Amino acid sequence: MGTAVPPFEVLTDARPHDNSLPAFLVSTTRGFLPRADPVVTLPKEFDALESILQRMPVKTLSGEPGLLAHSKLGEEVDNSFPDLTDAMELYKGNLPLMNALYRDYSFLASAYLLEPCHQRFLKGEGYGLGRSTLPKNISRPIARCAELTGFMPFMEYAGSYALYNYRLEDPAKGLEYDNIRLIRAFEHGLDPTSSEAGFVLVHIDMVRNSGPLVAATVRCLEEVSNASTNPDPVEGRRSFNEGLSDIVTAMKKINSVMETMWGKSRPRDYTSFRTFIFGITGQSMFPNGVIYEGLFDNKPMSFRGESGANDSMVPLMDNFLQLPLPNTPLTAILTDFREYRPSNHKTFLQYVKSRSLELDLKDYALGNKVEPTSDEEKDLLRQTCSLWIQVLNEVRDFRWRHWCFAREYILKQTSHPTATGGSPIVTWLPNQLEAVLAEMVNVHDMTKGKHQKGLGTVAEDIMEAALRQRDTLRKEVDKFCADRGVAREN
Numbered sequence: 001m002g003t004a005v006p007p008f009e010v011l012t013d014a015r016p017h018d019n020s021l022p023a024f025l026v027s028t029t030r031g032f033l034p035r036a037d038p039v040v041t042l043p044k045e046f047d048a049l050e051s052i053l054q055r056m057p058v059k060t061l062s063g064e065p066g067l068l069a070h071s072k073l074g075e076e077v078d079n080s081f082p083d084l085t086d087a088m089e090l091y092k093g094n095l096p097l098m099n100a101l102y103r104d105y106s107f108l109a110s111a112y113l114l115e116p117c118h119q120r121f122l123k124g125e126g127y128g129l130g131r132s133t134l135p136k137n138i139s140r141p142i143a144r145c146a147e148l149t150g151f152m153p154f155m156e157y158a159g160s161y162a163l164y165n166y167r168l169e170d171p172a173k174g175l176e177y178d179n180i181r182l183i184r185a186f187e188h189g190l191d192p193t194s195s196e197a198g199f200v201l202v203h204i205d206m207v208r209n210s211g212p213l214v215a216a217t218v219r220c221l222e223e224v225s226n227a228s229t230n231p232d233p234v235e236g237r238r239s240f241n242e243g244l245s246d247i248v249t250a251m252k253k254i255n256s257v258m259e260t261m262w263g264k265s266r267p268r269d270y271t272s273f274r275t276f277i278f279g280i281t282g283q284s285m286f287p288n289g290v291i292y293e294g295l296f297d298n299k300p301m302s303f304r305g306e307s308g309a310n311d312s313m314v315p316l317m318d319n320f321l322q323l324p325l326p327n328t329p330l331t332a333i334l335t336d337f338r339e340y341r342p343s344n345h346k347t348f349l350q351y352v353k354s355r356s357l358e359l360d361l362k363d364y365a366l367g368n369k370v371e372p373t374s375d376e377e378k379d380l381l382r383q384t385c386s387l388w389i390q391v392l393n394e395v396r397d398f399r400w401r402h403w404c405f406a407r408e409y410i411l412k413q414t415s416h417p418t419a420t421g422g423s424p425i426v427t428w429l430p431n432q433l434e435a436v437l438a439e440m441v442n443v444h445d446m447t448k449g450k451h452q453k454g455l456g457t458v459a460e461d462i463m464e465a466a467l468r469q470r471d472t473l474r475k476e477v478d479k480f481c482a483d484r485g486v487a488r489e490n
């Protein structure tokens with residue numbers, strides 16, 4: 001007998017003023033964004049941290065060149081930056097503040113480790129080696145606040161670089177794109193019109209729309225959960241279809257915001273600010289890992305770098321849809337990425353995966369279990385199958401645009417073979433995109449024959465375009481593999 005999946009509470013009130021709760025808890029209002037806008041101002045004990053971070057970016061807020069422009073950060077950290085770990089104990093019950101400290105120390109750690117690589121990159125050389133030891137005035141405090149907040153002691157996407165790194169220029173205007181600014185940056189990101197700012201802010205702008213996606217997913221799980229006891233199965237399916245339709249609408253909105261990346265962050269600029277968001281795992285800059293001075297028995301550590309791969313929206317869809325992924329080393333990387341996120345996001349994603357399987361949600365959706373008894377039920381089931389393909393299509397749309405980003409911002413700009421998160425740049429994104437396309441074909445083949453009139457023009461048009469896209473993708477990947485001498489499966 002399998003054990004029942006433990007329930008998961010998705011907040012309907014994000015409780016923004018409760019500092020005893022972690023900064024990140026999934027809600028139907030804020031989705032995967034932190035419960036409240038990130039803490040910007042640090043207590044006075046951390047003035048030295050605030051000062052070095054303000055003076056750090058290549059271009060500071062005033063427009064003057066900062067420590068990274070002159071390659072002076074390492075010197076200052078080594079000679080005069082204090083160890084503030086003990087001051088953290090004064091505030092450790094305030095978890096959003098601990099999250100802000102985690103963000104800030106992870107910016108300092110990455111800048112310190114990768115500063116030499118940035119200098120070589122500017123000279124047109126390869127990245128060479130990064131610093132291989134994190135001194136104890138950074139290693140101790142980052143490890144402590146990472147422990148208190150549940151993150152890896154290295155920069156992460158949600159807890160640091162992207163989702164905990166914005167402030168509202170005018171609090172009254174709220175989370176409108178033009179009203180958000182970065183709190184921390186490496187290169188030119190304090191200027192909201194820069195490519196570094198645009199890159200991060202578009203991620204935030206997309207996740208700002210994740211509340212309805214979370215709400216609709218939870219609704220669908222609930223509808224299927226009630227289906228077996230529902231005295232009116234027709235009404236149950238109608239309601240399930242409404243939930244699926246809400247998922248499609250939410251994903252369309254998120255994808256349309258993703259499209260704004262082209263205008264907000266220029267492909268040519270990406271490789272220059274991304275030097276600072278590389279990780280340790282799989283990177284030539286850290287062949288022997290990084291020693292966190294005084295910690296982990298002084299053994300070299302390895303963590304993945306910041307990456308949108310640690311965003312929770314697409315994994316939510318993968319888990320809900322029970323997307324089959326091939327058993328390849330590339331998929332193993334995807335699984336590893338799913339460790340790098342707020343604990344509550346991890347638990348929620350696991351919950352959705354287990355609950356979808358436990359409820360046989362896909363079988364219910366595609367009508368694999370019970371035959372419809374009335375024409376009305378048949379019609380609603382046909383709608384479900386079409387909507388299922390439409391949801392898959394939004395995941396395809398996201399991953400296809402993503403492949404286009406990788407092609408234009410990375411493959412055409414640099415020969416460095418590994419992305420910031422440590423995945424191989426040519427083959428990794430196509431591994432998942434191919435899996436989505438295969439599932440679309442599979443679902444279409446499985447369902448279309450069951451319905452006299454097929455699945456309707458929306459689904460048929462989607463399938464036609466998807467198959468064309470699969471051909472294009474294969475040709476492009478084959479070409480990049482041949483140009484770079486990379487095997488297709490790794």
Ligand code: HEM
Nearest residue numbers: 202203307308309311314405406409419420421422423432
């Ligand atoms: C210029 C824009 C972007 C570039 C160049 C880019 C680059 C990449 C790369 C290279 C990867 C591979 C993983 C790794 O880092 O090792 C990745 C994965 C990923 N990124 Fe992005 N990214 C961009 C924008 C975005 C945006 C706006 C989002 C929105 C949340 C996002 C979400 C993701 C996701 C979900 C994955 C995993 C894909 C999958 O599961 O198939 N990315 N990104």
